[in-house]
Amino acid sequence: MKKLATQEAILAAAKELFIAHGYKGTTTAQIAKLAGISEMTLFRHFAKKEDIFRRVIDPVVSFVDRLSVAKHENLKQIVTELLQNRLPFLLEEKDLVRLVVLESYVGEGQSNPIVEVIQKLAAHFTILQQEERELLIRLIAGFLLSAIFLPKRQSSDKQMTESFLHSVLYPLLDS
Structure with a gap:
């Protein structure tokens, strides 16, 4: 070989x-x-x-690195791309995401893959105050994990993403 x-x-x-x-x-x-x-x-x-x-x-941990929207650009563009373009990949790699979540505590002195993803994500939202940045990341993480692990709803993933963006995230970013 x-x-x-x-x-x-x-x-x-x-x-x-x-x-x-x-x-x-x-x-x-x-x-x-x-x-x-x-x-x-x-x-x-x-x-x-x-x-x-x-x-x-690495594909799960580095998915944030593949955002095409530059850091510090329009926050709505960043969250839209993150949810619309990265969610299908995460859904496709559901078992790998589950593995990352289950193995996220790898021991004292070793890096935690979930913390790495959160830090990379936070770097895209530095324009926000610390508290707003943490809230946004928690909302996004909760949405992504629930989309991956909870039973499918009647609406499509695309409809669910659009609803989440327009009902929850955009109002938060506009405030």
Whole structure:
């Protein structure tokens, strides 16, 4: 296997196992076996299991980085893009989001992926006062997590997003 193909096989196997068994319930030996490689080959590509885990969850943790609206631009544009363009990705990766939430406390001295997302999100809202910024982030996080984890409603995700934007977030941003 070529280097990139091997890394992709490792990450695909790790994603499947982490989702099924969690971080602590998955071993590098299991990942290597499912990827069809030796554990030694796995360690040639990744120094430790945590490095594999970070790469697996990166799409969820870095989704804020892919906002096309520049920081400090119109806040309505930022929240609109965040909810309309990123929610479908998060819904598609529901199991990975669940993994990030369940594994968010990774131990003393280690980074918390949810805190990372919140910090990245907060950087887009520095024009707001601290209290308003925290409220906005909590509202967005609550909406995203409820859209992902609660049973589907009669309305579409797009209708639900539009309703949330116009009924809750835009009035808050206009005040």
